[in-house]
Amino acid sequence: MKNIDTLHWTGDESGCLVMIDQTLLPLEFTEIECRTVEDVWEAIKMLRVRGAPAIGIAAAYGVCVGLQAAASTDEAAFFTRLDEVVDYLATSRPTAVNLFWALDRMRKKAQLLRGKAAPAAIAAALLAEARAVHEEDRQMCRAIGRLGATLLEDGQGVLTHCNAGGLATADYGTALAVFFAATEAGKTLHVYADETRPLLQGARLTAWELQQRGIDVTLICDSMAAQVMREGRVQAVVTGADRIAANGDAANKIGTYGVALLAAAHDIPFYVAAPTSTFDLATPNGDAIPIEQRNAAEITHGFGRQTAPSGVKVYNPAFDVTPARLIQAIICEKGIIRPVTPECVAEMLNLSDDAAGS
Amino acid sequence: MKNIDTLHWTGDESGCLVMIDQTLLPLEFTEIECRTVEDVWEAIKMLRVRGAPAIGIAAAYGVCVGLQAAASTDEAAFFTRLDEVVDYLATSRPTAVNLFWALDRMRKKAQLLRGKAAPAAIAAALLAEARAVHEEDRQMCRAIGRLGATLLEDGQGVLTHCNAGGLATADYGTALAVFFAATEAGKTLHVYADETRPLLQGARLTAWELQQRGIDVTLICDSMAAQVMREGRVQAVVTGADRIAANGDAANKIGTYGVALLAAAHDIPFYVAAPTSTFDLATPNGDAIPIEQRNAAEITHGFGRQTAPSGVKVYNPAFDVTPARLIQAIICEKGIIRPVTPECVAEMLNLSDDAAGS
Numbered sequence: 001m002k003n004i005d006t007l008h009w010t011g012d013e014s015g016c017l018v019m020i021d022q023t024l025l026p027l028e029f030t031e032i033e034c035r036t037v038e039d040v041w042e043a044i045k046m047l048r049v050r051g052a053p054a055i056g057i058a059a060a061y062g063v064c065v066g067l068q069a070a071a072s073t074d075e076a077a078f079f080t081r082l083d084e085v086v087d088y089l090a091t092s093r094p095t096a097v098n099l100f101w102a103l104d105r106m107r108k109k110a111q112l113l114r115g116k117a118a119p120a121a122i123a124a125a126l127l128a129e130a131r132a133v134h135e136e137d138r139q140m141c142r143a144i145g146r147l148g149a150t151l152l153e154d155g156q157g158v159l160t161h162c163n164a165g166g167l168a169t170a171d172y173g174t175a176l177a178v179f180f181a182a183t184e185a186g187k188t189l190h191v192y193a194d195e196t197r198p199l200l201q202g203a204r205l206t207a208w209e210l211q212q213r214g215i216d217v218t219l220i221c222d223s224m225a226a227q228v229m230r231e232g233r234v235q236a237v238v239t240g241a242d243r244i245a246a247n248g249d250a251a252n253k254i255g256t257y258g259v260a261l262l263a264a265a266h267d268i269p270f271y272v273a274a275p276t277s278t279f280d281l282a283t284p285n286g287d288a289i290p291i292e293q294r295n296a297a298e299i300t301h302g303f304g305r306q307t308a309p310s311g312v313k314v315y316n317p318a319f320d321v322t323p324a325r326l327i328q329a330i331i332c333e334k335g336i337i338r339p340v341t342p343e344c345v346a347e348m349l350n351l352s353d354d355a356a357g358s
Numbered sequence: 359m360k361n362i363d364t365l366h367w368t369g370d371e372s373g374c375l376v377m378i379d380q381t382l383l384p385l386e387f388t389e390i391e392c393r394t395v396e397d398v399w400e401a402i403k404m405l406r407v408r409g410a411p412a413i414g415i416a417a418a419y420g421v422c423v424g425l426q427a428a429a430s431t432d433e434a435a436f437f438t439r440l441d442e443v444v445d446y447l448a449t450s451r452p453t454a455v456n457l458f459w460a461l462d463r464m465r466k467k468a469q470l471l472r473g474k475a476a477p478a479a480i481a482a483a484l485l486a487e488a489r490a491v492h493e494e495d496r497q498m499c500r501a502i503g504r505l506g507a508t509l510l511e512d513g514q515g516v517l518t519h520c521n522a523g524g525l526a527t528a529d530y531g532t533a534l535a536v537f538f539a540a541t542e543a544g545k546t547l548h549v550y551a552d553e554t555r556p557l558l559q560g561a562r563l564t565a566w567e568l569q570q571r572g573i574d575v576t577l578i579c580d581s582m583a584a585q586v587m588r589e590g591r592v593q594a595v596v597t598g599a600d601r602i603a604a605n606g607d608a609a610n611k612i613g614t615y616g617v618a619l620l621a622a623a624h625d626i627p628f629y630v631a632a633p634t635s636t637f638d639l640a641t642p643n644g645d646a647i648p649i650e651q652r653n654a655a656e657i658t659h660g661f662g663r664q665t666a667p668s669g670v671k672v673y674n675p676a677f678d679v680t681p682a683r684l685i686q687a688i689i690c691e692k693g694i695i696r697p698v699t700p701e702c703v704a705e706m707l708n709l710s711d712d713a714a715g716s
Contacts, residue, residue: 026667192673195657195666197555197579203658203666211667218671221555221657222581223519223613227649227678230615255581257588261623262616291585299553299579300561303661308553308561309384309569313576315550320585
């Protein structure tokens with residue numbers, strides 16, 4: 001199965017960050033080399049790299065790029081530059097939680113070594129730390145894939161919504177990891193990908209990723225999911241999640257809730273695949289998750305062309321919440337939460353990392 | 359309330375057929391004058407006029423346009439020309455049942471008068487017949503609107519899918535007729551229009567029609583219907599139908615079945631508005647209705663731009679079937695069928711036209 005390398009570091013400390021320019025997909029596959037921190041900032045800002053985990057990894061490597069020249073300076077200059085770089089990268093996508101998490105982790109790693117190692121050694125340690133962030137995400141994807149694959153059977157049709165794929169993560173995705181791992185385990189799947197209006201992540205990214213990895217994929221409009229289910233073409237639905245409340249209610253791309261209702265109406269299991277970092281235990285249930293409203297132009301001028309009358313009122317919620325009762329199981333890197341109840345969620349999240357896995 | 363005149367005849371027998379060029383909506387409102395039968399043929403072929411009833415009316419007027427020069431010839435020449443015109447118009451959209459129905463009606467009307475009236479008088483009678491086809495459709499729309507309006511209450515939110523509006527009929531539509539009539543009866547409605555991928559009839563036509571008639575309309579993506587229902591914004595769903603089986607199963611634009619399931623999950627009544635001519639009693643149930651598959655490019659190149667990877671497999675059913683059990687009532691011009699059972703359908707269809715309506 002062909003690998004899709006969303007982003008990677010090439011070379012040693014003097015190397016650079018290479019990433020797929022996702023804004024050009026699916027028509028053009030271009031990798032860009034980020035040799036300055038400004039390059040990394042621009043790539044995050046312009047959505048050339050997207051998806052919470054991938055943004056975090058890009059930011060971590062971005063710190064390394066930004067410190068290359070400072071590695072040969074003195075300690076004070078090195079740390080001044082570190083602050084500059086971290087503060088600057090933090091402005092690229094101010095709402096991305098993983099961005100701050102990764103930058104914070106890099107800064108802490110450097111602080112830990114301050115006074116104990118030379119700038120060049122700290123720079124080397126930071127590259128190792130970025131690689132660790134990257135590797136941990138890869139392991140998380142693999143664990144979700146391995147666990148989720150056990151829920152699918154050879155020959156099944158599966159449906160997914162939006163893009164919870166490798167492009168959003170280090171290598172494998174979350175929902176799509178389940179399909180990739182099942183395929184690697186020798187199961188043949190037939191994937192139906194909702195195009196996912198308004199921004200068409202399903203058509204542009206999911207269909208492309210599956211096609212690239214040689215998995216049988218059929219693109220449909222969101223409005224066709226019910227018919228595909230009725231015709232018996234789908235035996236499971238797997239989606240990602242952006243945020244999961246303590247009771248298991250899961251916020252994800254708009255349209256996910258509708259797909260979950262349609263799956264329930266056809267007795268098809270609906271699974272969510274998401275790392276434990278997606279859980280927000282401070283949010284008791286889905287009602288407490290605010291739903292971001294987005295620009296009308298995404299619907300009225302979605303593809304470079306106006307497709308609705310001028311001045312028409314538009315409602316454009318970015319997310320919806322699928323209640324836990326519609327979710328058969330949540331697949332995370334530590335294990336499978338089933339049934340989806342506050343108790344089972346708490347139990348899984350309290351598992352130590354050592355106890356987790358397969 | 360501003361009227362939208364999908365198509366009309368202007369002037370006397372020497373006049374012409376005027377229609378809105380629907381391919382330019384919603385960005386441009388242009389009326390075209392069809393002064394030759396070739397003009398009418400081209401307008402039907404190129405979807406400048408669309409919707410089964412509107413196509414039938416256009417074809418009936420098209421016969422009149424095509425016979426204008428022949429009105430001053432002898433009977434043999436007149437009837438030779440009639441055959442030419444009818445056969446030619448029949449090739450404009452070979453799958454449109456209303457087209458054949460209207461052409462057949464025009465030919466029969468002429469045959470009835472053969473030998474009894476001069477060509478000029480027959481031409482005049484044919485224009486009167488075309489006007490009758492037009493007027494009957496108008497009456498049908500008004501009756502559906504009047505009856506359907508009784509099902510809605512002041513202040514309600516309603517949702518519709520695709521375009522079952524005035525643009526598809528003589529003046530008022532079927533599903534949209536219900537909204538127009540309710541508004542005329544003094545009820546304020548808040549309409550949510552699904553954009554209706556892949557061809558965006560909801561965004562391009564329904565939103566435009568409602569906006570033109572001053573009705574509060576909000577455009578959403580198809581994937582947002584569930585969320586809109588969950589938020590309590592919608593108290594009824596009304597759609598049209600393309601074909602209804604003897605048991606009440608209704609085929610309509612792809613996505614309708616999904617909307618019906620979502621409505622059921624939120625305890626929202628789902629109504630179908632369609633003339634009795636939509637019923638096909640030779641079809642016992644929805645399983646016997648064939649589902650047309652359409653071109654992949656509608657999904658992959660829908661907005662004038664490629665939005666999916668080259669060569670991706672696509673599934674593009676044009677219609678789906680909503681089972682009768684999900685339909686609270688079918689609103690037709692003779693009355694309201696409720697509950698939707700084979701017996702109630704048969705009873706309504708057996709009603710004489712005189713006994714119908716309110």
